[in-house]
Amino acid sequence: MIKLTSIVIAIIGIAMLYMGGKLLLLGGSSFYVVMAIGLLLTAIALFKNKKIALSIYAILMWLVVAWTIYEVGFDKWQWIPRGDIIGLVGVWLALPWIVRPLSKAQGATKPAGFHPFLGTTVIVIIALVIGLAFYDPYPQAGKLTNKRSPVDTAVASNDWTAYGGTSNGLRFSDLKQITKDNVSNLEIAWTYHTGDLRTEKDATEYTFEATPLKVNNTVYFCTPHNEVHALNPETGELKWKYQPAKDRSYLQQHQTCRGVSYYAPEAQPASAADAPAMCRKRIFNATTDAKLIALDADSGKPCADFGENGIVDLRANMGNIRPHALMQTAAPLVAGNLVIVGGSVMDNGFNSGNPSGVIRAYDVTSGRLIWNFDPANPQQTQPLSAGQTYPQDTPVAWATLSADLKNGLVYVPFGNASPDELGNRRDANSNTEKFRDTLVALDLKTGAFKWRFQSSKNDLWDRDNPSQPSLLDIDYQGSRQPVVILPTKTGNLFVLNRLTGQAVYPVNQVDVSTTGGVQGEKFSPTQPVSALNFIPDPLKEKSMWGLTPFDQMACRIEFKSMRYDGNPWTPSTEAGTIVFPGNIGVFNWGSVAIDPERQILIASPVRLAYKYNLIKRTPETENKRLFTKDGTPYWNENFEGDYAIHIQQFASSLGIPCIAPPWGRMVGVDLTTGKTEWLRRVGTTKNLKTTFLPGRFPIGFPMGMVAHGGPLTTAGDLVFHGATADNFFRAYDINTGELLWQTELPAGGQATPATYMGADNKQYVIIAAGGHGSLGTKAGDSVVAWRLK
Numbered sequence: 165m166i167k168l169t170s171i172v173i174a175i176i177g178i179a180m181l182y183m184g185g186k187l188l189l190l191g192g193s194s195f196y197v198v199m200a201i202g203l204l205l206t207a208i209a210l211f212k213n214k215k216i217a218l219s220i221y222a223i224l225m226w227l228v229v230a231w232t233i234y235e236v237g238f239d240k241w242q243w244i245p246r247g248d249i250i251g252l253v254g255v256w257l258a259l260p261w262i263v264r265p266l267s268k269a270q271g272a273t274k275p276a277g278f279h280p281f282l283g284t285t286v287i288v289i290i291a292l293v294i295g296l297a298f299y300d301p302y303p304q305a306g307k308l309t310n311k312r313s314p315v316d317t318a319v320a321s322n323d324w325t326a327y328g329g330t331s332n333g334l335r336f337s338d339l340k341q342i343t344k345d346n347v348s349n350l351e352i353a354w355t356y357h358t359g360d361l362r363t364e365k366d367a368t369e370y371t372f373e374a375t376p377l378k379v380n381n382t383v384y385f386c387t388p389h390n391e392v393h394a395l396n397p398e399t400g401e402l403k404w405k406y407q408p409a410k411d412r413s414y415l416q417q418h419q420t421c422r423g424v425s426y427y428a429p430e431a432q433p434a435s436a437a438d439a440p441a442m443c444r445k446r447i448f449n450a451t452t453d454a455k456l457i458a459l460d461a462d463s464g465k466p467c468a469d470f471g472e473n474g475i476v477d478l479r480a481n482m483g484n485i486r487p488h489a490l491m492q493t494a495a496p497l498v499a500g501n502l503v504i505v506g507g508s509v510m511d512n513g514f515n516s517g518n519p520s521g522v523i524r525a526y527d528v529t530s531g532r533l534i535w536n537f538d539p540a541n542p543q544q545t546q547p548l549s550a551g552q553t554y555p556q557d558t559p560v561a562w563a564t565l566s567a568d569l570k571n572g573l574v575y576v577p578f579g580n581a582s583p584d585e586l587g588n589r590r591d592a593n594s595n596t597e598k599f600r601d602t603l604v605a606l607d608l609k610t611g612a613f614k615w616r617f618q619s620s621k622n623d624l625w626d627r628d629n630p631s632q633p634s635l636l637d638i639d640y641q642g643s644r645q646p647v648v649i650l651p652t653k654t655g656n657l658f659v660l661n662r663l664t665g666q667a668v669y670p671v672n673q674v675d676v677s678t679t680g681g682v683q684g685e686k687f688s689p690t691q692p693v694s695a696l697n698f699i700p701d702p703l704k705e706k707s708m709w710g711l712t713p714f715d716q717m718a719c720r721i722e723f724k725s726m727r728y729d730g731n732p733w734t735p736s737t738e739a740g741t742i743v744f745p746g747n748i749g750v751f752n753w754g755s756v757a758i759d760p761e762r763q764i765l766i767a768s769p770v771r772l773a774y775k776y777n778l779i780k781r782t783p784e785t786e787n788k789r790l791f792t793k794d795g796t797p798y799w800n801e802n803f804e805g806d807y808a809i810h811i812q813q814f815a816s817s818l819g820i821p822c823i824a825p826p827w828g829r830m831v832g833v834d835l836t837t838g839k840t841e842w843l844r845r846v847g848t849t850k851n852l853k854t855t856f857l858p859g860r861f862p863i864g865f866p867m868g869m870v871a872h873g874g875p876l877t878t879a880g881d882l883v884f885h886g887a888t889a890d891n892f893f894r895a896y897d898i899n900t901g902e903l904l905w906q907t908e909l910p911a912g913g914q915a916t917p918a919t920y921m922g923a924d925n926k927q928y929v930i931i932a933a934g935g936h937g938s939l940g941t942k943a944g945d946s947v948v949a950w951r952l953k
Contacts, residue, residue, distance in 0.1 A: 166265055170210035170217075173253060177203030183717040190724035192705055195231050196717055199224065199250070206257075213269040215279075218257055222282040225254050225289060235706040240296040241867050242824050245709060245716035251289065258286040302868075306841035308832050308899045310762040312879070317636050317760045318569075322921035323379045327423040327495035328755070329918070331567040333632040335757035337919045340880040341927035342952060347882060347895045347905045350950040353928060354400030355910070358945040360387035362937070365412035367419035368797065371914060372934020373753070373873065375423045375495075376947065378920035380445055380461050385932065385947065386421035390451040393947075394464060398922045400949060404464035411453055415488040417510050417799055419937075422564070422753060423495030424449050425503065426461065427528045443467035446528060448503050450492035454478040454485075456505060456526065471531035478505065482519050483553040486510070490519040494632075494753070497574070499567035499608055503528050504574060506561030509582055511626070513798055515589075515805030518582040520553075521560035525574075525611060535611030539578065539599035545611035557581055559600045563753055564632040566648070568662060572608040575635070575648055575662070579628025583802050584747070585736050585776060585809045587624050588684035601627060603650050603658070605665060615665035619652045621688035624681075624736060625776075626747035626811075627653045631755035635662055638763050638835045640669075651756050653749025654732050655699035655769060656692070659838075669838055670695040680727065681735030682778055682807060691733050696838045698750055698769035698831065702730040703742065709824035710816055711856075719822035722814075726775065736776040738807075742814060744823070746774025754874030754887060754916055758835070764898060765833040766883050768846060768871045773814040773823050778807040819855035826868020828888055830875070832901055842901040846871055847888030853940035860942070864890060872936055874916035876929075886913030886931050889939050893917070893931055893948075909933040911944025926951045 177200045184196030202224035209217035228250050236242035256262065260277030267275035320329035320337040328335050342350070362370040376385040382403060383395040392406040428445040445461035456478055458470035466474025478492065479485055489510045497504040502525045509519050523537040533547040540555035548554065559578040566575045578599050590597060601620040606613060620627040631651040638647050638659075648662035659669040673690040681687065693699065708723055710716030728734050728742040735741065748770060756767040779790045781802075790808040792798050800809045814822045821827055826845040833840050847869025852861040873887030882904070883896040891912050895905040912935035919929045928949045935943035 165261060166210060166213060169256065169262065170207045173203055173210065174207035176249065176253070177207055180713060183714060183721070187717055187721050187724065190721060192720050192724045196713065199228065199713070202227070213266060215266040215270045218263065218266065218279045218282040221254060221257055222285040225250060225285050229289060237301060238296060238299060239301055239824070240293075240299070242709065243293070243296065245711060245713055249712055254282065254286050254289070258283045302826060302845060304840070304843035306832070306900070308762070308764055308834055308841045310764055310834060310836065312761045315637065315760045319760060324377055324918040324920050325379045325426055326377070326498065327375055327425065327564050328566070328632050328634070331497065331499055331569060332635040333564070333566040333755065334634050334636060334760060335755065335874055335916065336759050336877045338761070338879045339919055339921060339927045340878060342878065342882065342929065343880040344882055344897045344904055346952060349953045350905060350929070351953045353398070353949045353951040356395055356400040356402070356947045358387045358391065358393060358947070360389050360391050361945050362388070362943055363412060365414070367414060367416040367937065369418055369420070369937040370943070371418070371420040371936045371938075372932050372945065373420050373422045373915045373936075374932045375916045375918050376930050376932065377424060377426055378918065379426045380428070381923065382461070383930065384424050384426065384447055386424050386449055387945070388419045388421060388934070390421050390449055392424055392447060392449050392459060392464065397920060397928065398924050400947070406459055406464045408451065408457070413488055414795070414797055416452060416491070417488070417797065418491060418493050418508065419452060420493050421449070421452070422493055425496045425498045427498045427503065443469065448496050448498060450478075450494065450496045450505050452491045452493065454490045454492060454507075456496065456503065456531070458531065469530060476526060476531045478507065481548045481553050483556060484517065485519055486514065486517070489513060494562060494564040497565040497567060498528065499569060499574060501528050502526065502534060502608070504565055506563070506565065506576065508562035509560055510799050512583045512585070512800045512802045512809050514803045515583055516557055518557050520556055521558045521578065521581065522554045523561060523576055523606070523611070537576070537606055537611045537613070540595050542595055542599070542613050558596050559602070562628070563630050566633045566635055567608060568635055569608070571663060573614060573662065574606045574608050575633045576604045576606060577629035577631065577633055577650060578602045578604055579630065580623045580626060583805060583809065584626035585624050585778070586802070586805065586807055587622055587686065588682065588806060590622070597622070601629060603629060603633060603648070603660070605662070617650075617658065617660055617665045619650060619656060619658060619692065620654060621691055622686070624685070624687070625733065625743055627749075630749060630752045634756060634758050636758055636760040640836060640838070649756065649758070649765070651751035651767065653745065653747065653751060655697050655745060655750035656694040657696045657698070657756070657765070657767070658694045659696060676731055676733040677729045677735055681737060685735065687735060696833065698767065699732060700745060700750070700771045703728060703744055703773065703823060707823055709820070709822060711818060711820060715816040715818050715820070719816055722822065736778050738778050738780060741776045742773055743776050744773035745770070746772050746813065747811060748772055748774070752872060754872065757875040757877040757883065759877045759879070759898065761879065763835040764877070765835055766830065766875045766877055766898065767833070768828060768830045768875055768885060768887060770870050771823065771827050771829070772821060772870060775812045775814050777810040779810060780807055781805060817855065819853065828869045828871040830883070830885065830896065830901060832898065844901040846885065847892070848890045850890045851942060852889060870939070872914045872939055876917045876919060878919060884917045884919070884929055886915060886917060886933070889941050891933075891942055909948065910946045911935045912939065912941025914939060914941060922951070
């Protein structure tokens with residue numbers, strides 16, 4: 165037993181010396197070499213049956229504890245890779261069947277089974293670890309005390325009439341039947357299965373991200389294949405279903421539909437005889453094959469008077485479009501008598517010839533194009549004639565838009581234009597550059613430009629504005645301000661006057677890197693940073709994580725091998741760059757939730773790093789795949805460009821992020837001060853998909869899991885949130901962030917919930933649970949609603 169143990173320890177020590185030496189040569193920590201030496205000295209002494217081996221190992225354990233505290237303090241999750249193997253070996257060495265033979269070998273007449281130094285060390289460290297299990301230095305405790313006051317802002321009430329509750333995009337309801345005192349009494353009211361499931365022919369990123377509407381005494385939502393289902397709100401019974409033809413293809417970058425939209429005329433018909441037989445009330449669905457469909461809200465039949473038999477072809481005036489290069493993933497905006505759409509394009513498939521990012525407003529009844537806003541020609545809002553085309557390769561707005569109906573303004577969160585990560589062919593003086601990554605306010609009736617705010621300058625990192633803007637009034641620095649809040653991938657929350665575009669919360673210009681990168685690339689010397697932001701702290705070598713010292717060392721080696729300038733704007737390189745936050749962003753399409761009556765913002769910022777590698781193209785490889793395989797998607801190949809763009813999550817070979825948790829957080833912000841009053845981890849490791857287990861991770865360690873989807877707030881002082889990669893749906897106290905209730909969903913809940921009042925006078929909370937292909941959460945086809953028992 166002793167010999168075998170010494171050989172195992174020697175193998176661990178040799179492996180650690182090899183990897184630790186590589187890290188040291190890159191300028192990294194020397195302590196892994198120290199650990200390796202301690203392991204090898206222990207192994208040699210143990211092999212020789214020397215009792216001193218146990219004392220050597222006890223000293224090593226104390227050195228590891230001291231080093232761990234020096235690097236990461238008392239964050240228990242960061243203790244794991246530094247001490248798990250060392251600790252387990254220490255426990256083994258302290259057991260009687262190791263200690264007693266060594267004592268006997270030293271000539272002891274009564275061999276002891278306990279080694280005082282090592283045994284005491286193990287006991288103390290076990291006690292320390294047990295204590296750490298009840299301590300977490302990361303959360304920020306606090307309490308929001310804002311009083312609730314009536315507001316003029318339109319909010320969701322008994323119905324949830326639009327993707328964000330209303331066209332203001334607040335994700336707030338004034339319902340309060342469910343409160344923090346009774347939320348633990350929620351029970352499932354009904355579960356509905358759509359039957360729309362992924363097949364092998366479908367896209368990898370097949371996701372059920374829809375936020376259901378409840379209006380017209382019906383629940384409406386779309387599925388990934390743009391089916392529209394209408395259900396009874398109290399029972400989940402199907403009323404009708406619209407099923408378009410399915411174009412299944414691996415080239416579809418985003419096979420998703422985040423929501424449908426509803427229209428009903430304000431004026432009521434004088435009599436039943438004056439009401440049209442069909443389509444007085446309409447559901448609009450924007451599809452992944454670039455169609456805008458109008459359906460009768462009562463029957464689900466296409467509205468024949470809209471476009472061509474209920475369909476407007478969004479490929480019109482777009483020129484030549486490659487297969488699956490143009491898509492709609494967001495809910496269209498219904499504002500007044502207009503239905504307004506942006507668009508989404510394939511990321512970096514080709515360097516040029518990518519569809520326009522034009523914003524188009526159609527008449528809700530006829531489908532006639534009323535106005536268009538083209539970033540390349542911002543002054544020309546009159547619809548194009550049939551033979552004209554919008555200029556290609558312009559910024560796109562793929563998120564849902566917002567509208568201030570009172571002031572007649574539409575808010576468009578433009579993102580980047582493809583290619584996202586290369587700018588060596590950009591014209592700095594073009595209109596395209598003026599509208600790249602900008603929030604734009606347009607006149608609702610005419611599409612005329614009002615103002616713009618640029619959230620990222622010369623974006624070379626895929627820093628789209630991915631979130632629906634939120635509109636409300638806040639009391640800030642002694643005055644009432646009409647604001648629009650724009651979450652960004654970088655982590656900024658820009659708070660702007662929504663009438664003028666001027667910053668309400670201060671915006672600072674910070675100096676960033678301007679050297680390096682690839683030949684011909686130019687960089688903005690500064691980038692905007694809002695006073696309210698959740699830009700993660702810069703990474704350091706000690707920020708690397710893993711399940712063992714070995715995968716942590718591998719992450720440290722990779723970290724030291726790539727370029728990282730300590731800020732989110734590190735230039736991409738051929739050798740490899742760490743971009744943090746990565747292109748999934750701190751905020752994404754889930755946006756934020758805001759209680760306008762208390763002026764509280766709830767957000768779930770993400771912390772994930774990515775690796776960007778630019779791969780040089782030559783004339784010979786202009787149209788050749790450089791890192792993807794035939795029969796697989798080719799986005800980021802950037803055919804006919806100067807470089808392909810290989811983007812990967814910065815993760816270990818075990819499929820675990822290389823950066824230490826939390827990867828997902830939740831925050832509560834007082835908008836009257838801009839202060840974050842509380843911060844917590846969200847989500848656990850349960851159901852995590854890894855490369856080292858055949859199934860999903862079975863234990864839910866509360867490390868803080870990535871969340872893809874948005875929160876919901878209510879006047880019951882609650883926050884409802886799914887989104888996390890552990891497939892749970894949770895309710896929190898909005899004042900403190902305390903977890904009040906949770907339940908496991910039948911599949912991944914990467915969606916934003918909604919709430920409504922049923923005809924039975926009961927409040928319901930509803931969420932889609934169908935999983936997310938890219939995150940690897942469990943797939944399904946469920947829509948689940950809860951109410952109080």
